[in-house]
Every structure is written in structure tokens, then in C-alpha cells.
Amino acid sequence: MSYLEKEDKEVFDLIELEHKRQNEHIELIASENFVSKAVLEAQGSILTNKYAEGYPSKRYYGGCEFIDKIEDLARERLKKLFNVKYVNVQAHSGSSANMAAIRSLINHGDKILGMSLDAGGHLTHGYKLSFSGQDYESFTYGVNIETGLIDYDEVRRIALEVKPNLIICGASAYPREIDFKKFKEIADECGAYLMADIAHIAGLVATNLHNSPIGYADVITSTTHKTLRGPRGGIIMTNDEELAKKIDKTLFPGCQGGPLEHIIAAKAVSFKEDLEPSYKEYMVNVVKNAKALADEFIKLGYKVISGGTDNHMILLDVKSTKGVTGKEVEDLLQKVNITVNKNSIPGDKEKPMFTSGIRLGTPAMTTKGYSEEDFRLVANIINKAINNRNDEKVLSSLKEEVIALNKKHPTF
Numbered sequence: 361m362s363y364l365e366k367e368d369k370e371v372f373d374l375i376e377l378e379h380k381r382q383n384e385h386i387e388l389i390a391s392e393n394f395v396s397k398a399v400l401e402a403q404g405s406i407l408t409n410k411y412a413e414g415y416p417s418k419r420y421y422g423g424c425e426f427i428d429k430i431e432d433l434a435r436e437r438l439k440k441l442f443n444v445k446y447v448n449v450q451a452h453s454g455s456s457a458n459m460a461a462i463r464s465l466i467n468h469g470d471k472i473l474g475m476s477l478d479a480g481g482h483l484t485h486g487y488k489l490s491f492s493g494q495d496y497e498s499f500t501y502g503v504n505i506e507t508g509l510i511d512y513d514e515v516r517r518i519a520l521e522v523k524p525n526l527i528i529c530g531a532s533a534y535p536r537e538i539d540f541k542k543f544k545e546i547a548d549e550c551g552a553y554l555m556a557d558i559a560h561i562a563g564l565v566a567t568n569l570h571n572s573p574i575g576y577a578d579v580i581t582s583t584t585h586k587t588l589r590g591p592r593g594g595i596i597m598t599n600d601e602e603l604a605k606k607i608d609k610t611l612f613p614g615c616q617g618g619p620l621e622h623i624i625a626a627k628a629v630s631f632k633e634d635l636e637p638s639y640k641e642y643m644v645n646v647v648k649n650a651k652a653l654a655d656e657f658i659k660l661g662y663k664v665i666s667g668g669t670d671n672h673m674i675l676l677d678v679k680s681t682k683g684v685t686g687k688e689v690e691d692l693l694q695k696v697n698i699t700v701n702k703n704s705i706p707g708d709k710e711k712p713m714f715t716s717g718i719r720l721g722t723p724a725m726t727t728k729g730y731s732e733e734d735f736r737l738v739a740n741i742i743n744k745a746i747n748n749r750n751d752e753k754v755l756s757s758l759k760e761e762v763i764a765l766n767k768k769h770p771t772f
């Protein structure tokens with residue numbers, strides 16, 4: 361019997377149920393993944409007991425000799441992974457990384473230009489309910505409604521008009537490659553800093569499957585729990601020494617207190633994994649699988665935003681294809697043990713609570729060993745579910761099919 365089971369049966373039972381859900385569902389949320397047992401062990405370790413405000417060899421607490429070595433390992437591995445000079449591994453999340461990065465570059469009240477939320481940008485890129493839209497004067501660029509692509513001439517036009525102090529590129533729901541060099545040219549032309557938020561595509565960047573913002577963006581931020589397959593957290597990177605010092609100060613004591621050293625240890629473990637050739641193979645498969653998924657949906661007659669994908673995700677317009685909202689499809693697929701999220705599509709006329717689209721990603725199920733063939737089957741199951749959405753009998757047989765498909769792959 362586990363300690364947890366003995367001490368707190370309520371929490372234990374709920375974790376067990378969530379474990380079962382993670383094993384029996386097809387996880388297609390593009391921002392999720394399954395970490396290794398080694399990562400889990402590090403983040404569940406006794407390192408959580410330690411206070412270590414400050415940075416390695418400059419701490420405000422005693423007893424940090426081993427913690428320092430762990431954080432240094434995380435930093436060195438991360439530098440190697442992205443070929444970058446300065447890193448900070450203490451951000452508790454992608455959002456805190458963004459807060460510290462933005463505050464290091466510009467002043468309260470300055471202008472920021474980021475991708476709009478409905479075009480695929482992130483809350484922290486200037487959305488009005490986020491600090492980024494409240495502490496700064498925020499402006500947005502979107503994508504071309506017909507092509508679904510970023511129109512760099514349009515970004516340039518807006519940038520020259522707005523004259524932002526900071527341009528933010530990077531997205532949460534953009535299936536195509538982002539041209540960091542073009543963003544840098546635009547930023548230079550209007551005298552703005554450039555921040556690249558690679559939260560979603562970090563794994564592709566680290567394995568050269570996507571062009572790198574290093575050398576173009578002044579600051580690069582990311583999460584560690586999406587394609588990088590590490591613990592839930594954030595990172596900040598730069599090649600500029602002065603800026604690096606500023607970022608360290610802005611994150612601590614500016615935005616955070618004591619770092620989560622158990623998470624930093626787990627970050628170190630995941631960066632080691634990410635440096636292995638097997639991780640590159642994994643990322644190659646993630647992209648291949650996303651292309652197979654897009655291709656199968658196109659064959660089934662769906663409108664795939666931008667006509668396909670360059671990365672780990674696809675966006676489907678279910679409203680124009682099948683007359684159902686993203687929310688209806690999200691709820692429907694829940695019944696057949698497939699987890700997706702509703703997502704706005706370019707020019708969406710549905711409210712954000714409903715949306716016309718869904719976003720599907722391949723990182724999590726590729727970790728479980730799903731092949732292109734499996735993903736094509738998943739597309740067909742989703743299509744059948746949508747076509748038979750009022751037929752409980754068909755839906756329950758699809759659910760059995762999903763559970764059987766998952767049994768074919770190693771459980772977690």
C-alpha cells in the first residue's frame with residue numbers, strides 16, 4: 361500500500377481515476393504530453409523541501425550546495441539543447457517566463473504587438489484579461505483569413521503604424537512554421553525588441569525541425585511541459601549578457617520567490633532526454649503523425665486550416681465542414697474517450713465559448729507509440745463520431761474501439 365493511499369484515500373483514489381483516464385483516452389490536446397518515469401521521480405522528490413531563493417552560488421539560504429549543482433546541470437543542458445549563451449530555468453510556468461521576459465525588455469505602459477488570441481496567440485501576448493494587456497498598451501496582428509497564414513507584410517504595416525516597443529511572436533494554435541528572421545527585420549525596422557515564445561514548438565526547434573529564433577529574438581521563452589516533454593514549468597533564454605542579468609533580477613525577486621527545485625531537477629532530467637538521438641526520432645514522428653492526421657481529415661472532406669501542418673498540430677474547421685461547433689465536438693468526443701479542445705479559427709464567427717474549430721496535436725500519443733496508421737484510424741473514429749453524433753450505439757462501439765487501440769500501446 362502506498363503512503364498516499366494510507367494517509368489520504370480521497371486524493372489517492374482521484375489520482376488513480378485520472379491515471380486510468382490518461383491510459384484509456386486518446387489525448388489529442390496539442391499542449392500536453394506524457395513525461396518519463398525519471399522526470400516524475402525527480403519532481404516527486406525531497407527537493408521540494410528546500411528553499412533556495414537566488415541563483416546558484418548566490419543564494420539567500422544556507423544548505424544549497426546540492427541544489428546549486430542541480431540547477432547548474434539544468435542550465436548547462438538547456439544551453440546545449442538550444443545552443444544559447446544565457447538561460448534562466450526558474451520560471452514556474454510559461455506565463456511567468458513571459459511576464460519576466462516582457463518586464464525585462466520594456467516599461468509599464470509601453471506598447472506591445474502580439475498575435476491576437478483568436479488567430480492563435482497566447483493570453484500573455486497582450487490579451488486584455490492578462491497582465492500583458494493591462495500593464496502595457498497592446499496591439500495585435502492576426503492571420504490571413506483565407507490562407508490561415510501570418511501575412512508578414514500586414515504585420516510590418518501594423519508595426520510601422522503602431523511603433524511598438526516590443527513585438528511578440530510565437531503561438532498556441534498556429535500549424536505552420538514561423539519565420540523568425542522576418543519578424544526580426546520588422547522589429548528592427550520599427551525599433552522594437554523581439555520576443556519569441558516557443559512554448560509549443562520548442563521540441564521542433566531543439567531538434568532542427570523548425571527554424572530557431574536564437575540569433576534573431578532578443579529573448580526566447582518557452583514552457584517545458586509541451587513538446588519538450590518535461591515537468592510543468594517555464595524557461596527564458598538570451599544571447600545578451602546584460603539582458604540575461606536583467607532577466608534574472610526581474611524573475612527573482614521581481615516576479616517570483618523561491619524556485620521550485622524539484623521541478624528544476626525534473627527539467628534537468630528532461631533536457632538530458634531531449635539531447636538524446638531518440639528524442640529527435642520522437643520529434644520526427646510527431647511531425648510525421650501530424651501530417652498523416654491532416655492528410656486523412658482532408659481525404660474525409662474536412663477543411664483543415666492552412667491546408668495542412670508543418671508542426672505538431674492541426675486546426676480543423678468543423679463548423680463549415682459538418683455544421684457543428686468546436687464545443688459540440690469537444691463534448692461529443694469526450695463520450696468516445698478522445699480528448700481535444702475547441703479552438704477559434706481565423707475569422708471565427710462563433711463566440712470563444714463555442715468556436716468553429718478544434719485543435720488536435722500529436723505529441724502525447726506519439727509518446728505512447730502511435731504511428732501514422734494509428735492517427736489515420738483516429739481521424740476516422742472522430743469522423744464517424746461526428747457523423748453519428750446522435751446514435752448512442754455507434755458512439756459506445758467507438759469508445760470500445762478507442763480503449764482497444766490504447767491497449768495495443770504501452771500503458772503509462
Ligand SMILES: *Cc1c(COP(=O)(O)O)cnc(C)c1O
Pocket residue numbers: 391452453454455456458481482484530531532557558559560583593594
Ligand atoms: C502554453 C503557452 C504559454 C503558457 O504556459 P503556462 O505554463 O500555461 O503558463 C505561453 N505561451 C504560449 C505560446 C503557450 O502556448
